[in-house]
Amino acid sequence: MKIKWSGKRTLIALVLLAGVGLLYVQGTDQRREQGENGTPASSETSACRVESTDDGVRVRSAPAIDPANVVDELAAGEEADASTEVRNGFRKLAEGRWVSVDYTRPLEGTTC
CATH class of the missing domain: 2.30.30 (SH3 type barrels.)
Structure with a gap:
């Protein structure tokens, strides 16, 4: 099956790809803010x-x-x-x- 790429289809594909990339970046930031066991790090403790x-x-x-x-x-x-x-x-x-x-x-x- 051969897909003919029109300008509209290309634009839709690019927007979807950008959305997936944005979701990935947000998930990475959220994981970085969580502790080792997946729970949010306690705000009562600070660095060593x-x-x-x-x-x-x-x-x-x-x-x-x-x-x-x-x-x-x-x-x-x-x-x-x-x-x-x-x-x-x-x-x-x-x-x-x-x-x-x-x-x-x-x-x-x-x-x-």
Whole structure:
């Protein structure tokens, strides 16, 4: 069966294709806003933040104990934004910034 494409049929096909694309984009945004189990993420919790439990807590460039990778220190009670990623006993604060989980604790009301 051969279909003759007129200008009107082409326009209708393009509009339908654009509508499907729009629905896909909206669904992607909705999935991104939901938690891992498909339920909306709770508004009562926020991103991970940690507090230093000791003075002079070393911030390292990699998740390993090496004197050469110390890039900063946290004072006792100092707070920092953090990632949920933990590797080798170190929590990622940012790119190239790791801190020991033994000398920090998640702040209440945050998700770590």
